[in-house]
Amino acid sequence: MNKDPAGPADPAETQGAQQSAQQSARAVDHERIKRAVREILAAIGEDPDREGLLETPARVARMYAEMFSGLHQDPKVHLQKAFTEKYDEIVLIRDIAFNSVCEHHLLPFMGHAHIGYLPNGRVLGLSKLARLVEVVSHRPQVQERMTETIADLLENDLGAKGVAVVVEASHTCMTIRGVRKPGSLCVTSAMKGIFRSNVSSRAEVLSLIYGRRSS
Numbered sequence: 572m573n574k575d576p577a578g579p580a581d582p583a584e585t586q587g588a589q590q591s592a593q594q595s596a597r598a599v600d601h602e603r604i605k606r607a608v609r610e611i612l613a614a615i616g617e618d619p620d621r622e623g624l625l626e627t628p629a630r631v632a633r634m635y636a637e638m639f640s641g642l643h644q645d646p647k648v649h650l651q652k653a654f655t656e657k658y659d660e661i662v663l664i665r666d667i668a669f670n671s672v673c674e675h676h677l678l679p680f681m682g683h684a685h686i687g688y689l690p691n692g693r694v695l696g697l698s699k700l701a702r703l704v705e706v707v708s709h710r711p712q713v714q715e716r717m718t719e720t721i722a723d724l725l726e727n728d729l730g731a732k733g734v735a736v737v738v739e740a741s742h743t744c745m746t747i748r749g750v751r752k753p754g755s756l757c758v759t760s761a762m763k764g765i766f767r768s769n770v771s772s773r774a775e776v777l778s779l780i781y782g783r784r785s786s
């Protein structure tokens with residue numbers, strides 16, 4: 572059996588990785604996950620020591636460190652990169668792909684986020700919106716909270732006058748188990764500021780988000 576002594580992460584492994592990934596790797600207890608996965612394998616009646624499963628606990632530990640890296644990162648750092656710009660119309664990015672993990676079953680849900688906001692003198696670099704989704708999605712959660720978290724960050728930390736976030740996702744806990752409804756899509760939305768209070772502003776941002784479907 573390949574038994575690495577429990578110690579700091581292999582320096583060669585983390586050398587090229589981003590600082591945030593390093594923080595996450597440190598924050599996630601790999602040895603503890605490995606023990607737990609061995610225990611689950613034994614509990615389902617498997618032999619954790621058979622050849623095909625020997626490396627599985629370590630693989631799962633590395634996978635969880637990646638999938639839950641957002642627990643140990645602050646999404647606000649990406650909002651600090653906003654710049655001053657007099658643009659005062661809607662900024663919208665559609666189809667930001669993401670994958671997350673449902674906290675009820677620890678199964679992945681994946682889909683797309685569409686984010687629109689009305690700037691209040693500060694505009695965010697376009698890639699920063701995608702980074703924001705990346706950090707927030709890599710946590711165990713429900714889709715409703717993920718949607719709300721993204722909207723709150725843009726309203727409170729960017730100071731946008733209006734924020735509209737629509738998330739569409741397929742939940743594997745609904746498609747491969749339980750009710751088994753492949754193809755079902757869960758849609759959640761969060762409207763803040765002017766998109767909440769003003770009907771025509773909301774209609775405008777929603778037509779930008781959903782416009783492609785009628786064309």
Ligand SMILES: [Zn+2]
Pocket residue numbers: 673674675676677678742744745
């Ligand atoms: Zn679930």
